[in-house]
Amino acid sequence: MAEPDLDALFGEDNAEECSAPKVHPALLAAVKSLAAEAWPVARSELLGESDAAAVKVRLPLAPALARDVDLALEAMNAQDWSDCASKAAAIRKEAWNALMRDKGWQRPCDKELFMLVELILALCAHASGSPATAVQHADGAFVFAAAGAFRSCALLFIRLLDDDARRAYQAKENAVCGSFPDTPPLDASLSRSDSKKRLERRPSPSPCELVELLKLRRPFLFSHPDWPAAARWKSLAYLDGNVGHRLIPAELGAEVGAASWREELIPFHRFLKEYLAPSCFEQTSSTAYLAQHELFEQCPVLRADIPVPSSWQEVLGPPTRCNAWIGTHSTLTPCHWDSYDNFLAQVQGFKRVALLAPEQASRLYVKAATGTSAQGNISPVNVEDPDLAKYPEFAQAEVHLVDLSPGDVLFMPSGWWHQVRALSPSISVNFWY
Structure with a gap:
């Protein structure tokens, strides 16, 4: 960093x-x-x-x-x-x-x-x-x-x-210009063979419906409320004006751990100007990610833009943690599972999530190791583009693909494997319970 x-x-x-x-x-x-x-x-x-x-x-x-x-x-x-x-x-x-x-x-x-x-x-x-x-x-x-x-x-x-x-x-009037896209890239549509694996989107569930869905311990996709962030965060100038002066931890580079990958503590203004704005105008080679960061605790001015829905509060209470994920196109979170139930809300831009049930772990070549893999919760397999010569057992894995658009929420129960890739510059917020 x-x-x-x-x-x-x-x-x-x-x-x-x-x-x-x-x-x-x-x-x-x-x-x-x-x-x-x-x-x-x-x-x-x-x-x-x-x-x-x-x-x-x-x-x-x-x-x-x-x-x-x-x-x-x-x-x-x-x-x-x-x-x-x-x-x-x-x-x-x-x-x-x-x-x-x-x-x-x-x-x-x-x-x-x-x-x-x-x-x-x-x-x-x-x-x-x-x-x-x-x-x-x-x-x-x-x-x-x-x-x-x-x-x-x-x-x-x-x-x-x-x-x-x-x-x-x-007062310095140095706002960054640009906005997040309204449509996904043309090459982002799922193939016909993939489309049968997609989850069906449902309306936002009532508290009673949410209770029943959670009992199933299966992922489900629904529409989130009309948060103020849906309109406000579309503009990079709005984000810059409110938090451009703040410092954030950014991951720079496409592949975590590669020689070109690094972490930096940088002004949010620079993150927006040098990485997000170019990515919003065209696909560039520079990848940058503010990943799994408690931005709304650090920057309370943004917290009111994305309130926890009352139905979630009624059923589950306040979340254990709320994280922001803001990045260019092509950011990638490797296949892993979380120990929390996870509501992943897409606020701006588009992402693709690959989901695998816990029982698919035997096909994911997970090794017990030290450091970030100490829990045995990270797979080396790129589940969207697997190297079957190196990981032949993965050919038998059942993968569900979910494309997230602005306004979508994907519920992923704890223990479910998931890999997340940005199809465009993107803002996601996840709520852990």
Whole structure:
């Protein structure tokens, strides 16, 4: 994941958005509380004093950084914001370089150190009068933070400062032009032999009908409510104006794990301008994906555009998690299964989903492995275009193909295998239960 150029995001006048305010007491208290709660444990691990540090790994971050963080916190407590920012920025650079060099942080303390200095830098930016930069640093912490104190602190910055940051961004009049397509590509239609495997689309079920359908533990396709997102998100300018100033984790490249594939933390504006807009005008060779990201928690301004339907709420309650999937044409999520029941809603653009029942697992050549395959939930087979010389048993697999258009929702029970490919630039939202 490449490091974003925060200083260049808005130009050299970024720090001049407004005169320097007094530091918001809630933000100062939140960072101080987080440092008091989380830093002592991380500090001990960084210095090699904890049991966690006894694991025999190469230490990516020098123990001397613990003292540097102490000095940055002393400057923060003294409200010497220039000195605090200088010290925290140097620590952040060291932590980021370790992430890049080792393709991931080796210990919890390494990630916690990075998130803490991001939030210290957010506080420094706020103190210097730059809500935009403060929110960007909070985004940097949010992207890496699981539920808990770090995420809560990042979201507090966003809640208190993002309105000002967004207004400053909108005033610059640099919106991205373009819109998502109304029709799928001409070559996207299923063949006659494939069409018999398609699921029939049904109207949006009532709560009683939904209960009965869920009991079957089979996929079903239906129409979702007329969300505001159906009209609003069609325009790239709308998305840019509301969240173009925010930082997001983007996957760049068509094949996950390939030499050309990489992850970057980039401004949403750049993601829209360099990848989505060209893909909306014509099919390009550049593939980019904001995949399985909690965008609506990070950017609450979009949350009201896609409310959870009342019938789902009545039957199932609130979702466990809601993810955004935004990308160019040709993005591909490999064949896998989820441990959650999944409502996949197509909001803009078109996608094709290949579905296989749990009992088809024996034909999917799944290997027990470490890392992302540790659950045994990822198949190496491209189920739309299988290499039968390499995976001959897959020839006997039963695959159901489903084409999703704007307004469609596909329910996939937990344990069902699915592979998802974008036929056009696309926005999907999935609700896990």
